[in-house]
Amino acid sequence: MSLTPFALPETKPYWDAAAQDRLHIQRCHDCRKCYFPPAPVCPHCTSRNVVWEDMSGRATLYSYVITASPWPQWDMKPPFSVATIALEEGPRLLSTVVDCEQSPFALKIDMPLVATWRKFGDGPKLLCFRPTAENRQ
Amino acid sequence: MTGFGIKPGRFAIVGAAESTDIGTVPHLSSMGLALDGAVNALNDAGLRASDIDGLTVAHLPVGNVAQQLGIYPRWVDGTSIGGCSWLYHVRSAMAAIHAGYCSTVLIVYGESGRSHGTLPSAYDAARPGSIEQQFDLAYTGANISAALFGQPLVRYMATYGLTEAQIAMVPVVQREWAAKNPRAKLKTPTTVEDVLASPMIAWPIRRAMTCLVSDAGGAMVVTSAERARDFPKRPVYVLGSGSAIENGGCSPAGTRNPMEPDFIRTSGRDAFQSAGVSHADIDHLMIYDAFAHNPIFGLEGLGFVPIGEAAQFIEEGHTRPGGKLPMNTNGGGLAYAHSGAYGMLCMLEAVRQMRGEAAAQVPDAKTSLVHGWGGFWSACATIIFSNERP
Known part of the structure; x- marks a missing residue:
């Protein structure tokens, strides 16, 4: 399978922004809620009156595992975290926590995180998260 | 509650069988396993292909299965939502027969998860451009x-x-069941220490907490209770059912309540309400165990124990042989077989228990609840069976 994300018309603004280190997702202009993944319809209220916005990048660690296998396609060596991230603006998404010891002792549920972008192997820039400066291990 | 149009016991399983071989079956692809299981189920029911007028298949092309079995269905369902697909098909088959769209439905499963996993089958979440990809x-x-x-x-x-x-x-508990089952892959006892010494897959999940990777097929025949008495085997009636889905397969991050998934609660609630039975009426339980924690979330999500208490319930021995709620009595996906999408094998063990022909038979079991997961925390389906028509 190809890991390089294949953008659709509906998701291209997300990937274009990611290439510039920006977390760009959609907010519903009617109910004011943010949502993820990108789509032309708000899943909270079915409105098509939705707009793209830059998010703050502030988030918390909702949950995770620490995988023990290498990921040669991305040139990633274990252990590395596969994490559910809760954005300050509401949506949750899958990512990884970097710049942090990859252990249950360092990775604390609900710890504050901030968005960062990394390239793995030959892939595009991917949204990742790191501990906030005051929370760095 | 709103009424369910299909009353408890209106439909029954009248044929059910696994593929002749399960485990490592290199001479068959997913399609071959499906066809072998289908023929075994037809033979079990004493039916010919020409007796079947409804067909469901998940994760394989339903038209190809029809053609290769020589079945010319007037109703099909190819809903493919992961391991619970075939439980979902029982629901849709009953609805289709109820509506008069067909009279006798064959539900078909086959997956070469071990030998030929890359051939067409199962999920294709990695399609370029998919949300998951x-x-x-x-x-x-x-x-x-x-x-x-x-x-x-x-x-x-x-x-x-x-x-x-x-x-x-x-x-550990499921190995106790598998030890009684000649067809189970892992029949030797294990201990907590052994499990915690097995290789780490993704903390906290270790290999011994992970399901097997097997080849398997199987099928069932569903028809109305009125016709069910005419078949060679004891009918297994469907008392009730439920289902729900929340995302496309790979996105637990987007599940509304990951620790208390709404989809299992909806599925379980509808199954109990449509069956007209309570938790205390369930004699036998199958909760799809892709990983060791699935039965923990399942026991809680279905309402057998309060949230946070399922592990203690298992530790206390209630689900082991001789316990008050025997669970995963074939050994489960952890010890029996698991091809990738395991729901049909859960139902076939329940049918064996209800017929009284299981390898590790639960004495006097009259009701069985089967719960399947689909995708990676995305869908559920639940069926309650009984060997007595209410």
Whole structure:
């Protein structure tokens, strides 16, 4: 399978922004809620009156595992975290926590995180998260 | 509650069988396993292909299965939502017969998860441009299933104090069942220490907490209760059923309540309400165990125990041989067989229990609840069976 994300018309603004280190997702202009993944319809209220916005990048660690296998396609060596991230603006998404010891002792549920972008192997820039400066291990 | 149009016991399973061989079956592809299981189920029911006028298949092309079995259905369902698909098909088959669209439905499953996993079958979440390919699979690493199924688990451990040793009790208990089953892959006893010494897959999930990777097929025949008495085997009636889906397969991050998934609660609630039975009426339980923690979340989501208490319930021995709620009595996906999408094998064990022909038979069992998961925390379906028509 190809890991390089294949953008659709509906998701291209997300990937274009990611290439510039920006977390760009959609907010519903009617109910004011943010949502993820990108789509032309708000899943909270079915409105098509939705707009793209830059998010703050502030988030918390909702949950995770620490995988023990290498990921040669991305040139990633274990252990590395596969994490559910809760954005300050509401949506949750899958990512990884970097710049942090990859252990249950360092990775604390609900710890504050901030968005960062990394390239793995030959892939595009991917949204990742790191501990906030005051929370760095 | 709103009424369910299909009353308890209106439909029955009149034929049911696994493929002749399960485990490592290199001479058959997913399609071959499906066809072999289908022929066994037809023989079990004493039916010919020409007697079947409804067909359901998941994760294989329904038209190809029809053609290769020589079945010319006037109703089909190819809903493919992961391991619970075939439970879902029981629901849709009953609805179709109820509506008069067909009279006798064959539900077909086959998956060469071990020998030919790359041939057409199962999920294709990695299609370029799919939501999963863009936003999930870039992060999961090589152990996709463990990485995704583990997401609800670690937060649950932090919230309710579930320990790795408690998770390890699930495979320990299920090996006790597998030891009684000649067809089970892992028949030797194991211990919490053994489980916790097995290789790490994705913390906290270890290999012994992970289902097998097997080849298997199977099928069932569904028809009305009125016709069910005319078949050679004891009918297994469907008392009630439920189902629900919340996302596309790979996105536990987007599940509204990962620790208390709404989809299992909806599925279980509808199954109990449509069956007209309560938890205390259930004699036998199958909860799809892709990973050791699935039965923990399942016992709670279905309402058998309060949230946070399922691991203790298992530790206390209630689900082991001789316990008050025998669970995963074939050994489960952890010890019996698991091809990738296991729901049909759960139902076939329930049918064997209701017929009184299981390898590890639960004495006097009259009701069985089967619960299947689909995708990686995305869908559920639940069926309640009985060997007595209400």
